[in-house]
Amino acid sequence: MIKPDGVQRGLVGEIISRFEKKGFTLIGLKLYTCSSELAKEHYKDLSSKPFFPKLVEYITSGPVVCLALKGPGVVASARKLIGATNPLQAEPGTIRGDLGIETGRNVVHGSDSPENGEREIALWFKEDEVCEWEPSMMPWLR
Ligand code: RTP
Numbered sequence: 001m002i003k004p005d006g007v008q009r010g011l012v013g014e015i016i017s018r019f020e021k022k023g024f025t026l027i028g029l030k031l032y033t034c035s036s037e038l039a040k041e042h043y044k045d046l047s048s049k050p051f052f053p054k055l056v057e058y059i060t061s062g063p064v065v066c067l068a069l070k071g072p073g074v075v076a077s078a079r080k081l082i083g084a085t086n087p088l089q090a091e092p093g094t095i096r097g098d099l100g101i102e103t104g105r106n107v108v109h110g111s112d113s114p115e116n117g118e119r120e121i122a123l124w125f126k127e128d129e130v131c132e133w134e135p136s137m138m139p140w141l142r
Helices: 004-008 012-022 036-042 052-059 074-082 095-099 114-124
Strands: 025-032 064-070
Touching: 004 012, 004 052, 004 064, 012 025, 012 064, 012 074, 012 095, 036 052, 036 114, 064 074, 074 095, 074 114
Parallel strands: none
Antiparallel strands: 025 064
8 A cells, every 4th residue: 555645745656666667466556545444444453552543544644545466475575665664764775765754654555464465455445446367468477
């Protein structure tokens, strides 16, 4: 997910491009303003954290871009491309390391396990918004 600050700062193309260039296949893409119910459900594991209300406020503060990506090891690899939660500690070359400075506005979210990836795709996308496709012209591409 490209969070509201990423959208507001005009970083959508740059961020999508990093995942495409890595070689992952985009199977879902949409701009969406979420309700606080959806934000709370998405981050339910963090509901006891002191920053939870601010996090919900942040995620609902403007449209986000939802991405569903497919490919080998995509979850772990996307987490590496995204970088550490605190952008000041994220390595240069990562999305947060290159494009952010605040934990509270850290530009992107990535699922932390394949199971959560499935859960989050089901939460953010309707069934017909996910397009399973194969790049048939180039079978070596996934
Ligand atoms: P995400 O779920 O957004 O990909 O982030 P993450 O795994 O790197 O970090 P996580 O611990 O799951 O936290 C989720 C999001 O909550 C915000 N946060 N604020 N101390 C704070 O103020 C604080 N800590 C975390 C960040 O937006 C973080 O990405």
